[in-house]
Amino acid sequence: MTTVVVSLVAFAVLVAAIAALVGxxxxxxxxxxxxxxxxxxxxxxxxxxxxxxxxxxxxxASDHMPNGM
Known part of the structure; x- marks a missing residue:
């Protein structure tokens, strides 16, 4: 029973991490x-x-130049 609970928790953590990374x-x-x-x-x-x-x-500048350059 402990193995099943640990596996489910690990799976839930993995899914949450993947969802956070994608977001x-x-x-x-x-x-x-x-x-x-x-x-x-x-x-x-x-x-x-x-x-x-x-x-x-x-x-x-062209306004001040005498030759209109």
Missing amino acids: WRQRNRLSSDADSAGARQAVADQHRHEADRHFASRMS
Whole structure:
């Protein structure tokens, strides 16, 4: 009888560990997709901001140049 109880407890612990592992991996997979999309958006926003600053800087410099360069 003791062997059966120990076997059932071991089986229950194994099933719980597998369920926890699968749940943990699924959460990591979902958060990674969202994080990478956010990171791509942040990089795109940064590049757009830098391009706007560069364009504004060139426009400002051409306003002060006597030959319009």
